[in-house]
Amino acid sequence: MYRERGVAGSKSELGSVDRKRINDALDKQLERSSPSTSRAVAINGRDKTSQSVLMGKTPPDQRDSRSASLAKPNCSDEESETDSEDSDVSGSDGDDTSWISWFCNLRGNEFFCEVDDDYIQDDFNLCGLSSQVPYYDYALDLILDVDSSHGDMFTEEQNELIESAAEMLYGLIHARYILTSKGMAAMLDKYKNYDFGRCPRVYCAGQPCLPVGQSDIPRSSTVKIYCPKCEDIYYPRSKYQGNIDGAYFGSTFSHLFLMTYGHLKPHKASQSYVPRVFGFKLHKP
Template identity: 55%
Template sequence: MSSSEEVSWISWFCGLRGNEFFCEVDEDYINDKFNLTGLNEQVPHYRQALDMILDLEADDDLEENPNQSALVEQAAEMLYGLIHSRYILTSRGIGQMLEKFQSGDFGHCARVYCESQPMLPIGLSDLPGEAMVKMYCPRCMDVYTPRASRHNHTDGAYFGTGFPHMVFMVHPDYRPHRPTSRFVPRLYGFKIHPLAYQIQLQAAASNKQSSSLRTLTYNNGKR
């Protein structure tokens, strides 16, 4: 296979099963040191991980030490994820993610009244290791766990907490209208009051407390 036909590390990584939510970050973006400010303090083996992402020659030590090589591979995945979270806030990155959004690559909302609205990935924390990626529905404006279990191991920090909001701020025409219908619980045709269950629980707790007081009074009277 010629060098021109070789798959880059970035293409290989984004093509892995479970990494479908990632887009391919432009190498020009990664080569701009300004865009990577502060990441060297967050990612171990930073220099080696960056070289791996950019397909630069690996150190001889890595080839001779499989354990070290595995650590650098993990660091490269973490570094790429953190770079990715910054890149998708740029106009180029938003454009790439919008293409995936329009194709339904991120899945569709399961809520009936959202009518299979396409979703976007979102993180619940910007710090790695705190929460896995979730799916944000712009119609009901709520978050959901990805349907496919293979996405349950993708760190949410690699997408960030503000990505969907940046998309619709830059491209407001893509923001869907809120649902006009909502589910109304009914019993025998009658609407159930929103506080019915809370009132029922309070009544049950009150009855339990009254029963305990009667039992205590009865026992004290027998003494």
């Protein structure tokens, strides 16, 4: 079931077509059954450490013993060649890298910060997520790099569903984590490094932006960037970032962030563009 993460470019992105295919399959699975019945039948009664699913940190000896990572969608030769050249994944030490670090360093995932293992392992912080994410236990194990002896008992389709479920679960955990003091501190570093991009508006003069979701409901809308200067939202410049679910950042974070770090809130833009014809302002009816 598990494929190695260590190959550079092997999963630098879930292509838009493949991501859509996996998400469609996941949607069908969500419609068919609840999380408690969506697991592989042959694995009923297993220990919670049954299977790794995309996230987290474990001691190196456990990570080295895991069999392989999830199988991932194939991409075209051209995409593979491009990925191998442009991938942000550091390849050769994949086995020594936690899933969270690996995931956050994928191209297009620059908006994500690394969630602490302790936060994920506290069941209180995950309250209510098991009903939203199919294959919840397997996804959580994968996120935490829990070793498993059941990797061969899943079909390719189930592998893809678990992989997508792990991405979704991490995103929903991330949306909660960035509202904590540690999460905000991690996002502050990214904000200072302009990891979220700058406002495209000319009169905002390159104001750094923050990620924002228009809805807290998964699969409702993609992530946008919020400019605190003009107080408007824009699409991210990267097409990969533009495919991220907005619920993984939520509608609260950007505004709570500016309340927490009030000194970072800029003065509202005073200039605005004035359309003219032959030097004369246009009449507004």
